[in-house]
Amino acid sequence: METAFGSQPSVGRVTIADVARAAGVSIPTVSKVINNRDGVAAATMLRVQQVVDELGYETSLVARSLRSSRTGVVGILVPEFEPFSTELLRGISRAASGTGYELLAYAGLVTGADQPGWERRSLSRLSGTLIDGAIVVTPTTALSSSSIPVVAIDPHTGPEGHATVDADNEGGARSAVEHLLALGHTRIAHVHGRADLASAQLREAGYRQALRDAGITVDERLVRAGGYQEDQSAEVARTLLAEPDRPTAVFAANDSSAVGVLRAAAELGLRVPEDLSVVGFDDVPQASMTTPPLTTVAQPLTELGGRAVAMLLTMLRGEPTSAHVRLATTLRVRQSTAVVPTDTRR
Amino acid sequence: METAFGSQPSVGRVTIADVARAAGVSIPTVSKVINNRDGVAAATMLRVQQVVDELGYETSLVARSLRSSRTGVVGILVPEFEPFSTELLRGISRAASGTGYELLAYAGLVTGADQPGWERRSLSRLSGTLIDGAIVVTPTTALSSSSIPVVAIDPHTGPEGHATVDADNEGGARSAVEHLLALGHTRIAHVHGRADLASAQLREAGYRQALRDAGITVDERLVRAGGYQEDQSAEVARTLLAEPDRPTAVFAANDSSAVGVLRAAAELGLRVPEDLSVVGFDDVPQASMTTPPLTTVAQPLTELGGRAVAMLLTMLRGEPTSAHVRLATTLRVRQSTAVVPTDTRR
DNA sequence: CTGTTAGCGCATTCAT
DNA sequence: ATGAATGCGCTAACAG
Numbered sequence: 089m090e091t092a093f094g095s096q097p098s099v100g101r102v103t104i105a106d107v108a109r110a111a112g113v114s115i116p117t118v119s120k121v122i123n124n125r126d127g128v129a130a131a132t133m134l135r136v137q138q139v140v141d142e143l144g145y146e147t148s149l150v151a152r153s154l155r156s157s158r159t160g161v162v163g164i165l166v167p168e169f170e171p172f173s174t175e176l177l178r179g180i181s182r183a184a185s186g187t188g189y190e191l192l193a194y195a196g197l198v199t200g201a202d203q204p205g206w207e208r209r210s211l212s213r214l215s216g217t218l219i220d221g222a223i224v225v226t227p228t229t230a231l232s233s234s235s236i237p238v239v240a241i242d243p244h245t246g247p248e249g250h251a252t253v254d255a256d257n258e259g260g261a262r263s264a265v266e267h268l269l270a271l272g273h274t275r276i277a278h279v280h281g282r283a284d285l286a287s288a289q290l291r292e293a294g295y296r297q298a299l300r301d302a303g304i305t306v307d308e309r310l311v312r313a314g315g316y317q318e319d320q321s322a323e324v325a326r327t328l329l330a331e332p333d334r335p336t337a338v339f340a341a342n343d344s345s346a347v348g349v350l351r352a353a354a355e356l357g358l359r360v361p362e363d364l365s366v367v368g369f370d371d372v373p374q375a376s377m378t379t380p381p382l383t384t385v386a387q388p389l390t391e392l393g394g395r396a397v398a399m400l401l402t403m404l405r406g407e408p409t410s411a412h413v414r415l416a417t418t419l420r421v422r423q424s425t426a427v428v429p430t431d432t433r434r
Numbered sequence: 435m436e437t438a439f440g441s442q443p444s445v446g447r448v449t450i451a452d453v454a455r456a457a458g459v460s461i462p463t464v465s466k467v468i469n470n471r472d473g474v475a476a477a478t479m480l481r482v483q484q485v486v487d488e489l490g491y492e493t494s495l496v497a498r499s500l501r502s503s504r505t506g507v508v509g510i511l512v513p514e515f516e517p518f519s520t521e522l523l524r525g526i527s528r529a530a531s532g533t534g535y536e537l538l539a540y541a542g543l544v545t546g547a548d549q550p551g552w553e554r555r556s557l558s559r560l561s562g563t564l565i566d567g568a569i570v571v572t573p574t575t576a577l578s579s580s581s582i583p584v585v586a587i588d589p590h591t592g593p594e595g596h597a598t599v600d601a602d603n604e605g606g607a608r609s610a611v612e613h614l615l616a617l618g619h620t621r622i623a624h625v626h627g628r629a630d631l632a633s634a635q636l637r638e639a640g641y642r643q644a645l646r647d648a649g650i651t652v653d654e655r656l657v658r659a660g661g662y663q664e665d666q667s668a669e670v671a672r673t674l675l676a677e678p679d680r681p682t683a684v685f686a687a688n689d690s691s692a693v694g695v696l697r698a699a700a701e702l703g704l705r706v707p708e709d710l711s712v713v714g715f716d717d718v719p720q721a722s723m724t725t726p727p728l729t730t731v732a733q734p735l736t737e738l739g740g741r742a743v744a745m746l747l748t749m750l751r752g753e754p755t756s757a758h759v760r761l762a763t764t765l766r767v768r769q770s771t772a773v774v775p776t777d778t779r780r
Numbered sequence: 781c782t783g784t785t786a787g788c789g790c791a792t793t794c795a796t
Numbered sequence: 797a798t799g800a801a802t803g804c805g806c807t808a809a810c811a812g
Contacts, residue, residue: 101562101581103805114783119807129781146558150496151805154788169527169537171719174520181515181541191515193539195527212492215447217789218564235447373517373719449789460799465791475797497789500804563805 102145111139122147153217162189162400163219165210166226167197171372172342172389173225176241179393180223187401192219205229211238221404223396228284237403239396242287251403253396253413257287257369260385260417261294264339264367267383267419269302272428273337273365277328279314279321279349281341288316291341291369310335314345321348329356329364336428337365343375346382350424361426371420380423388415448491457485468493499563508535508746509565511556512572513543517718518688518735519571522587525739526569533747538565551575557584567750569742574630583749585742588633597749599742599759603633606731606763607640610685610713613729613765615648618774619683619711623674625660625667625695627687634662637687637715656681660691667694675702675710682774683711689721692728696770707772717766726769734761 104122108115113136120128121136128136139145153159164180166173177193184191196210207227215222221237228244239251268276278295281288292311299306312328314321321340328334329352340346346368350360358364360380368375371386395413402409450468454461459482466474467482474482485491499505510526512519523539530537542556553573561568567583574590585597614622624641627634638657645652658674660667667686674680675698686692692714696706704710706726714721717732741759748755 101558101805104807105805115805116784116807117782120782123807125807127781132781144554144558146555148563148805149559150500150563151788152807154496154500154790154805155807156788168531169520169523169539171524174515174523177515177520177523178517185514191541193515193541195537195539208490209492212447212490213495217447217494217496373723376723377719447789450791451789461789462791462800463798466798469791471791473797478797494789497804498791500789500806501791502804 101148102143104145104147107136107139107143107145110143111136149218153219157220159218159220160189161192161219162397163214163222164191164193165207165214165222165224166193166195167206168195169193170344171374172344172370175372175389176225176393176396179390180397181393182390183394183397187397189220189401207231221400223393223400226285226287228282237400239400239403241392241396242285244284245286251399251409251411253392253399253415254287255387255392255415255417257290257417258294258297260369260387260419261291261339262298263417263419264369264385265295265298266302267421267425268337268339268365268367269298269304271337271365271425273335274304274428275307275310275333275335276337276339277310277312277335279312279324279328279338279340279345281314281316281345283313285316288341295339314341314348316342316344318344318348318351321345322352323348325349325352326355329353329358335364337367337425339367341369343368343370343372343382343384346384346424347374347378350378350382360424363429365425365428367425375420376422378424383422383425384420386418386420388417391415447494448489450491450493453482453485453489453491456489457482495564503566505564505566506535507538507565508743509560509568510537510539511553511560511568511570512539512541513552514541515539516690517720518690518716521718521735522571522739522742525736526743527739528736529740529743533743535566535747553577567746569739569746572631572633574628583746585746585749587738587742588631590630591632597745597755597757599738599745599761600633601733601738601761601763603636603763604640604643606715606733606765607637607685608644609763609765610715610731611641611644612648613767613771614683614685614711614713615644615650617683617711617771619681620650620774621653621656621679621681621683623656623658623681623684625658625670625674625684625686625691627660627662627691629659631662634687641685660687660694662688662690664690664694664697667691668698669694671695671698672701675699675704681710683713683771685713687715689714689716689718689728689730692721692730692770693724696724696728706770709775711771711774713771721766722768724770729768729771730766732764732766734763737761 104115104118108118118136121133194210196206207224215236223239225241227240231238242254243252280292296306312324338349340349346366349366353360353364360366368382368384371384375382375384399409450461450464454464464482467479540556542552553570561582569585571587573586577584588600589598626638642652658670660670684695686695692712695712699706699710706712714728714730717730721728721730745755
């Protein structure tokens with residue numbers, strides 16, 4: 089680390105002032121050159137351009153965004169980077185490629201502060217300035233007073249104020265449970281997700297509906313809270329599966345929860361799928377790496393991300409958009425489900 | 435959410451000035467309250483705090499970072515969000531959890547501008563302002579004149595100026611080729627990666643070394659450029675596999691390339707692994723979802739990310755760090771490799 | 781064509 | 797304990 093004296097820009101970043109000084113022009117002139125604005129003599133332009141290249145100057149995103157409204161950056165706000173978000177991110181990245189927008193993904197929950205207001209906080213911190221628009225993943229609160237276009241993926245409540253993109257959670261859940269029913273299961277448990285997310289509520293609703301349609305009364309003791317999280321789900325599964333009349337199948341609200349259930353089953357010496365069938369939801373890439381590979385309801389995650397981008401770009405263009413997009417889910421049968429064990433069949 | 439009348443903040447974001455006005459104090463006072471600085475009467479503090487909550491005010495990351503040096507945000511600079519980066523991101527996210535730092539991932543290449551200087555550009559745009567430190571994924575140029583601490587993952591050249599984290603690329607490549615040799619293969623092709631990345635060079639070196647150690651001269655026609663990309667690799671594989679004395683096995687420089695090879699093989703009617711063995715590198719989650727599941731060299735991706743965070747945090751604390759961390763790789767044998775077909779054995 | 785003047789939202793002296 | 801003034805890096809109006 090060299091200490092620079094004088095105006096050596098080696099430490100600290102090169103600012104527009106450094107360029108102006110080196111080129112012997114004023115700051116606004118440099119600004120004009122950088123932004124390809126006309127009203128600059130060709131000769132001056134060339135000289136400034138050269139100095140810019142020499143010094144390796146880049147406009148500060150921050151300073152620029154403070155001044156001008158447009159930044160050409162779209163923000164993706166996620167609670168944290170886990171498989172679900174990162175798959176969406178892939179779809180978003182692909183869809184945003186070549187649109188002229190750059191992507192800025194912000195994880196607002198890493199601080200460990202479990203306040204549910206992370207999305208509002210993050211949005212406030214970035215909007216109005218840094219980003220032109222935002223895609224918010226699994227927001228749990230209303231994002232009403234935002235000054236920039238916002239698209240929500242898998243939000244708190246369904247179609248409310250703002251534009252949303254999600255999958256057919258209820259139908260997907262129903263297909264999962266129907267799959268288990270078709271295999272002869274009747275004692276089917278449900279490890280449900282975060283109660284503050286519409287997706288979790290809808291999946292539970294689908295679960296209940298499917299059982300009702302089959303003429304089975306839901307045993308409330310078989311419905312437990314997993315919070316969409318592996319550890320929490322493993323814990324509830326441990327108690328659930330240790331009980332005398334344990335279920336023969338578990339429908340977990342998402343893949344992380346399913347992995348937790350798988351873990352608990354292994355600890356209790358239960359074989360999957362011989363002793364216990366498990367179904368997840370999402371079909372994150374990791375779902376095929378579990379032992380055994382997980383049967384799950386696939387959401388088209390990358391497509392969800394792509395759609396969100398498309399909607400946001402439309403909104404940024406000032407054109408009208410459909411307020412809500414819902415994509416279909418598909419049951420992906422792998423090896424964590426099998427016919428109900430004969431000794432527990434009734 | 436009721437609209438507070440008086441100073442209607444409904445449009446645009448709530449600024450510190452709005453809070454000051456509503457609380458009947460000056461801006462600096464609000465600033466002090468927000469930053470828990472002393473020199474404010476308890477009563478004033480309370481009142482301001484209350485207004486802040488009511489209005490839902492959050493300091494603008496942009497404005498703050500422009501003024502003060504520390505932002506509490508770490509930047510992750512990636513060319514784009516694909517499986518490799520997103521896996522690293524997961525590891526980084528996990529490791530950063532609870533450290534008090536928030537994460538900001540920036541994809542600098544989405545514009546489609548294929549200029550290799552994306553990492554310098556992005557770094558310049560964000561550093562000195564938005565972020566306190568950065569983790570740069572697969573930088574292809576030197577990041578010398580940065581004013582903030584930087585850790586590079588899988589960089590251009592090995593240990594040069596700055597701190598780096600990578601895996602044992604050469605050893606991993608050797609183990610992959612040795613695996614193929616053990617299965618009886620002798621005509622082993624290599625689809626190599628981006629020439630501007632040390633990892634690609636090292637994997638090729640490992641490939642050559644393993645063959646040499648086995649007393650096999652490298653047939654240069656079997657070494658093609660795949661650029662770490664699926665499409666490009668599929669293309670070179672198509673020509674490679676259509677030739678009369680085609681190889682019986684391909685070692686692809688990464689999993690994306692391997693997927694491309696798999697695709698080309700399928701198009702040509704070649705069965706994997708019966709007619710052709712394929713090995714990849716990285717072990718991204720998607721590798722187990724290919725048909726057949728891909729044999730590959732696993733890099734501990736999430737751990738690479740975690741280590742990078744640890745190093746960066748150490749640097750941010752001003753403490754000395756080891757300049758270079760290298761992690762081991764593991765061969766993960768799945769179903770895309772088999773003994774060499776008898777009819778082509780020589 | 782160019783430079784001067786403002787001010788974006790905030791944090792920091794330094795007065796009061 | 798509080799507020800007026802200043803500046804971070806940059807761009808938008810204007811004036812020369």
